Amino acid sequence: MRRGPFRAGAFRSPLHEPRTTVVLGRWLGGALLVCFLTGLASHVLQDPPGWLVDHLPPRPADGYRVTQGLHVISGIAAIPLTGAKLWTVYPRLFEWPPARSVLHALERLGIAVLVAALLLELFTGLLNTLQWYPWLFPFRQTHFWLGWLATGGLLVHIAAKAPTIAAHWWRRAVPALAGRRAFLTSVTAAVGVVTLTTAGQTVPWLRRSDLLAPRRPDVGELGLPVNRTAAQAGTVTVPADWQLHVDGPRPYRLTLDELARLPQTEAELPIACVEGWSASARWTGVRIADLLARAGAPAGSAVRVTSLEADGPYRVMEMPAQYADDPLTLLALRVNGQVLTADHGYPARIIAPNRPGVLQTKWVVRIEVI
Missing domain, CATH: 3.90.420.10 (Oxidoreductase, molybdopterin-binding domain)
Incomplete structure (x- = not known):
C-alpha cells in the first residue's frame, strides 16, 4: 500500500532536515512578527476601539507611511520564505503511519490550520496590493482575523517544537551539510529580489528598482x-x-x-x-x-x-x-x-x-x- 510518496525513502534530498527548517523558520518568524504588529497598527488607525480613539497619535506625520510600508514589505518577503520552509518539511505530510497517537493527530491538525491560515493570509494580502478581490468575503475583516489565527497557530507550533528548535538553533550544534549553505543563499537572494523590486512603492531611494510593484507613487495626475x-x-x-x-x-x-x-x-x-x-x-x-x-x-x-x-x-x-x-x-x-x-x-x-x-x-x- 505504501506507493509513490508514501514509500520509504521517497524523498532523498538531505535538505529535508531540522537545521535548514529552523534557520528558515527564524527568518520567516521575524518577517511574520513585523507583518503582524504593523498590521495591528493599520487596523487600529482605521477602526480603533473606543477606549483608544483619543490616544491615537497624529505625529510623526509619516508614521503610517512607515508602518504600512513595513507591513507590505515584510508580507511580500514572507512569501518565498514560506515556500522554502514548506519545501523542507513537506515530506512529513506523507509519513507513515499518518497518526501515531491522538496527540500526534492533534498536532498535525494544528499544523494544517496554521499552514492554511498563513497561505490564505499571504495570498489575499498580495492581491490586495493589486486591488483585486476575486472573493465574496470582506477583505479587511477577514485579513485581520486570519492574522490572529496564523499568529496563534504559529506560537502553538513553536511551543510544540521547542525541543527540536533548541537542538538545531546554533550552527555549531549540528554537523555541516553539503548544499545547505547554497540553498539558504538562494532563498536569501529570492527574498532580496522580491523586496528590492517592490519596496520602491514605499521607499523613495528604491524607486528606480520598483519593477514588480503594482504602482509607481510618482506617476499620476498632479504627481500622485x-x-x-x-x-x-x-x-x-x-x-x-x-x-x-x-x-x-x-x-x-x-x-x-x-x-x-x-x-x-x-x-x-x-x-x-x-x-x-x-x-x-x-x-x-x-x-x-x-x-x-x-x-x-x-x-x-x-x-x-x-x-x-x-x-x-x-x-x-x-x-x-x-x-x-x-x-x-x-x-x-x-x-x-x-x-x-x-x-x-x-x-x-x-x-x-x-x-x-x-x-x-x-x-x-x-x-x-x-
Whole structure:
C-alpha cells in the first residue's frame, strides 16, 4: 500500500532536515512578527476601539507611511520564505503511519490550520496590493482575523517544537551539510529580489528598482497616483452651487471662492495607502482647527466629515480631536501648487498627518462638530 510518496525513502534530498527548517523558520518568524504588529497598527488607525480613539497619535506625520510600508514589505518577503520552509518539511505530510497517537493527530491538525491560515493570509494580502478581490468575503475583516489565527497557530507550533528548535538553533550544534549553505543563499537572494523590486512603492531611494510593484507613487495626475477615481465613487460632477457646510454651535457655509480667500496653510504630507504605496506632496488649504474655531467648537472637539461620494464604507469619516486640532490637518484645495482635480477630491479634501489614505476624505461637503 505504501506507493509513490508514501514509500520509504521517497524523498532523498538531505535538505529535508531540522537545521535548514529552523534557520528558515527564524527568518520567516521575524518577517511574520513585523507583518503582524504593523498590521495591528493599520487596523487600529482605521477602526480603533473606543477606549483608544483619543490616544491615537497624529505625529510623526509619516508614521503610517512607515508602518504600512513595513507591513507590505515584510508580507511580500514572507512569501518565498514560506515556500522554502514548506519545501523542507513537506515530506512529513506523507509519513507513515499518518497518526501515531491522538496527540500526534492533534498536532498535525494544528499544523494544517496554521499552514492554511498563513497561505490564505499571504495570498489575499498580495492581491490586495493589486486591488483585486476575486472573493465574496470582506477583505479587511477577514485579513485581520486570519492574522490572529496564523499568529496563534504559529506560537502553538513553536511551543510544540521547542525541543527540536533548541537542538538545531546554533550552527555549531549540528554537523555541516553539503548544499545547505547554497540553498539558504538562494532563498536569501529570492527574498532580496522580491523586496528590492517592490519596496520602491514605499521607499523613495528604491524607486528606480520598483519593477514588480503594482504602482509607481510618482506617476499620476498632479504627481500622485489615485486609488479611487471620481467616476468609481459616483462623484463625476460637483454641483455648481457647491458649498461647504460647517455644523457646530455657530454653523455656517462657505463657497469655494470664500474658502480660497481664507488664510491658507501649506504642508508637506504623505498619502499612504493600505495597499503599501505612499507618496509625499505639498498640500495647500485651510486648517481644520480654524474652521472649527469659526463654528464655535469647544476645545478638544472631534469632527465628522461627509463626502459627496455616492456610496462606500468611507463616505462618512470621523476624526478624533487630536487630529482636528493638529495644525497640519487641512481641508486641502490644492496639491503640488495646482487646484485639485476631480480624481484627487475637487473641490476640497482632507489631508492629515499619520492617517491611512482611506481616511483622507475626498469631495468633502460637510464638516460636523461631534
